[in-house]
Amino acid sequence: MKSWIAAAATLLSGTVLATPAVADVLVDNVEGITPDGKGGVERFEGFLIDPQGKIAQVFHKGDKRPKKVDYKVDGKGRILVPGMIDAHGHVMATGFAKMTLDLSMAKSLDEALSRIAAWTAAHPEAPWILGGGWNQASWGLDRMPTAAELDTVTGGKPAWLTRIDGHAGWANSAALAAAGVTSSTADPAGGEVLRIAGSKAPAGVLVDAATALVEKKRPKPRPEDADTAFGEAQLQFLAAGVTTVADMGTSIEDWQTFRRASDKHQLRMRVVAYAGGIEAMTLIGGPGPTPWIDDDRLKMNGVKLYLDGALGSRGAWLKAPYSDDASTKGLPQMSQTQIGNLMSRAAMDGFQVAVHAIGDEANATVLDSIEELSQTYKGDRRWRIEHAQVVDPADIPRFGRNGVIASMQPQHEASDRVMAEARLGPQRLAGAYAWKSIAATGAKLAFGSDTPVEPAHPFEGLAVAISRTGADGQPTGGWQPQEVLTREAALGAYTTGAAYSLFAEDRLGRIAPGMRADFLFVDEDPMTAAPQALRGTHVLETWIGGRLAWSAAQDGGKAGVRR
Ligand SMILES: [Zn+2]
16 A cells, blocks of 8 residues: 555544555445536536546445445535646646745835845855746746846845746856856747847846756756756645646656655656657657556657747747737747758657747747648547647637647636737737637647646636636636636636646546546535635645545645645
8 A cells, every 4th residue: 555545544533544556435425526428517416436546436326335335435515526627837846836936926126136135145056046037027027137236135145036927037147157058149949049139248148948057957856856847746636626637848857756756656746748848758769658557547649849938038939029019929949940950850740739829920830830740640649739829719619620739727717818919919819718719629628736836726717717716806807708618618728638748637537437446525516606606715635546645634724825
């Protein structure tokens, strides 16, 4: 028996006895809700879990229950839903964010600087000051922060702090010096070194491909630090009701971290990896994707590639110039020929391809490549576009026509809408965060959080998906409300749609015979709760493969995600 199961089971107040490795378990007396796999939802009262941790039978009102089972879990009438699948997250970054300087709560530059000063004072042993989560837009700053400002609180130690979207980094003078970034450093392809106005001197912030200049010089975490970070990440996902996550951009070190956890029976959730580039893909998978291992807890499916940056740092690649900066259309990371070659290299060996595309030009370019490559690479390929944030309405039908999976993050819509209006202007908003229009073309939606960019909180995402409003309930009636999804469609995108995007719809995403018994007890009904109540849903227990993996009672809410 896995030690965490024992620990969890003993702390449950009589709900379940210590579950042995082989047993039939009847979960009964629940208010069960599951996607039915046909676009609707189905309600049920209980189900039987077989010794392999799979669902054997689902019971509706009046159905006969088996007379003899090894264990019974009395749901006490609580609401039960399938485990949520986060189709796009950054697992290790989520864990490391907990262990390094977190600026996501800072509401002004001054507050950020005082947090940095406090962290620096509290960690005299750290060779570098590392962290992230900052967002100059939420500081009311219409410019990026500078190295000179960071120098005032870092006492000469190198400091490197990534922006909330992961597409820019803020260095101080010592970090710029360590990386050899000077006024004679040219902007790398797909990246930009921001300069002090009227000079060539670096100002402190590096965007997209330029971040690699500092990234390759900063100290790398030790494997034992990575193990700690992964433990933190698992706790956050489980507490939020996420039972499976697609890790977008897995390095060989990340993969080894997941494997070490699996070897020690400490892999609690399911992780489906998308390697961070072709080199990592071949290091991890060799000649092709890995099989499912550790009872379907771990698999490497394919590769994650980047075509452009993010809207916030004006890295997203647009067809026409930015509305708030006519001098740029964004930062394409490569040409169409180059992205096509990388996609082809992966598809050749049967790896699934997921391409980050945020701007309308980037989305059109990936769609062009998919249409071209589909001639050569036939069969069930499930090409994924990550984010698909701004799509020219003329290109939207191409998602459905080519069976492209739109891997989108509802929380981004609520966080970005004011910034997106500034960057895009009114004309381009029709194709922005256009979940419903994309789904209407027959394309599959797979929802996720992009954690740590947004908290890995699927119930917050569900609330945004059905309302197009933020935590403050704004804007009234929803932003671009024609894109509001039905509850069935939103729940589907976090379960069956996300499972499909991982080639896992035969085992994950629903409460149905043959599926892995991944489920949650929650305190709100996602089919009826008002958006604000849905957003505040508490996960009470998280079960994976028919075993209790996390419970609020045991955790005391300590791992609760930020709301
Ligand atoms: Zn991402």
